Amino acid sequence: MSVGEAVETEPSRRRPGRAIRFALTIGGVLLLLFGVPWWTLLASGNDWPTGVFVAGTVVFAVALAAFPFLMFLGHGRHHRDGPSVVADTMLGVVWQLFVWSIAGQLLRLVLAVAGVDAPDRSRIASAAALVVSVVLLLWGFWEARRVPRVRRVEVVMPRLGPGLDGLRLVLLTDTHYGPIERSRWSRRVTEVVNTLDADVVAHTGDIADGEVAQRLSQAAPLADIRASMARVYVTGNHEYFSGAQRWVEHMASLGWEALHNRHLVVTRDGASLVIAGVDDRTAAGSGVPGHHADHEAALEGADPALPVLLLAHQPAQIPGAVAHGVDLQISGHTHGGQMWPFHFLVRLDQPVLQGLSRHSERTQLYTSRGTGFWGPPFRIFAPSEITLLTLRTA
Known part of the structure; x- marks a missing residue:
């Protein structure tokens, strides 16, 4: 076991006051998320009629109070789909309102410098923040729900033998079958994959949010995916919220090789x-x-002496790949940020956001933006993808 892996195996230790600090942190974050849009849209010099101000304040207050309760019901141990859909959608909406409310406050300052009088400058800033948020949310919803485009990438692996030059590897990841029924979407993804004449199809985890029994119909089309050499799968972090071993066994029942800390060898010519x-x-x-x-x-x-292709869910697992002489690691997890500007927060935790990157003389990493979406049904400046990686010799 490598040094990097030793960190992963350390048991978690409960510290006194941890729950209180966590609750205070979450409370503070929620107050900011809901408070900044409330201030921009209703309170920062807009001078709205009393009825408008009161009604808007009530809406924000009810949403703030209901949000953590709905998240608990939806993402707790029972994975209740109705509350989850409402909570996740609220999270996406309030995130965009928060981001563009901050931009609205900056616009308000610019308008003040330009001599625009109050309350017009505040109302213009509020309207701009609201319109941009709504437009991006509508576009992001469409981006999240559509079948991903195929992203084609060539990867040179110097140690790859000539007989495998041109090997076609299709990467799926982060399908996140969840509370929004997407069985039709899943079938269409399978149809696209089957047009790509894949030698190997890989799924690098986060298959679903929920137990196998809850997501059977959405996962079923995975059984129909075709590959001439192998169909392989590894767990993502979300499997460990919803029966990881049962997902490993279910993928095996669908005809996929679950690479649970193991390998196989493919040979051609x-x-x-x-x-x-x-x-x-x-x-x-x-x-x-x-x-x-x-x-x-x-x-x-x-x-x-053989080249190694490694499936690992998170790009952050690349140090282990480097230490063990892996030629190419394929990963997902980041969703490419999913909703801008969350991209910048992802980079605090992961070495890359998306695409092909090099991490040693031998080791490369390809990070997919993901095939589906998690939580908020929006993708903003982070399109989903089905990735076709063509492996080339030197």
Whole structure:
């Protein structure tokens, strides 16, 4: 086990006052998320009629009070779909209102400098923030619900044998089958994948938000995906909220190879490629027996002369790939940020946001923006993708 993996296996320790600090932090974040839009749209010198101000304030107050309750019902252990849809949509809406309300306040200052009188400048800023938010939310909803475009990328792997030159690898990740019924969407994704003449199809985790029994119909089309050599899968962090081992077993029942810290070898025209997979980096702390990211176990018995393709859900797992001489790691998890400007927060936790990157002389990483979406049904400046990676020799 590598040094990076040792961190993952440390048991979590409860510290006194942790729950209180967590509650205060969440409370403060929610007050900002709901308070800044309230201030911009209603209170910052707009001079609205009393009825408008009171009605708007009531709406924000009720939303603020209901949001954590709905999140608990929707994303608690029972995964109640109705509250989850409402809470997730509220989160997306308030996030955009928060972001563009801040921009609205900056516009208000510009208008003041330009000599626009009150309350006109405040009303113009409020209207601008509201209109931009609504337009982006409508566009983002369409982007989230459509079938992803195919993103085609060539990756040079110098150690790849000539017989495997041109190997077509299709990457799916972060499908997040969830409370919004998307069985038709899932079937259409399968149809697109099956037009790509894939040698290998890989799913790098976060299949669903919910138990297998809840998402059977949405996951069912995965059984119909075609690949000439292999269909492989590893767990993402969301599997550990909803029955990871049951998802591993279900994917196996659909005909996929669950690379639970293990590998297989594909061969064509005398050239071979090791395809390995490790559990998500959160697996060790999940309490699921036998689950943790273990690169050594995944590569045990593999010929060190062969090139290695590694499935690992998070880009942050790349140090383990570098340490074990992996040629190419494929990952998801980031969603490409999903809703701008969340992109910048993702980069605080992950080494890359999306695309192909190099991390050592040998090791490259491809990070997908994801096939589906998590939570808020919006994708803003972060389009989804079905990725076709064509592997090339030197």
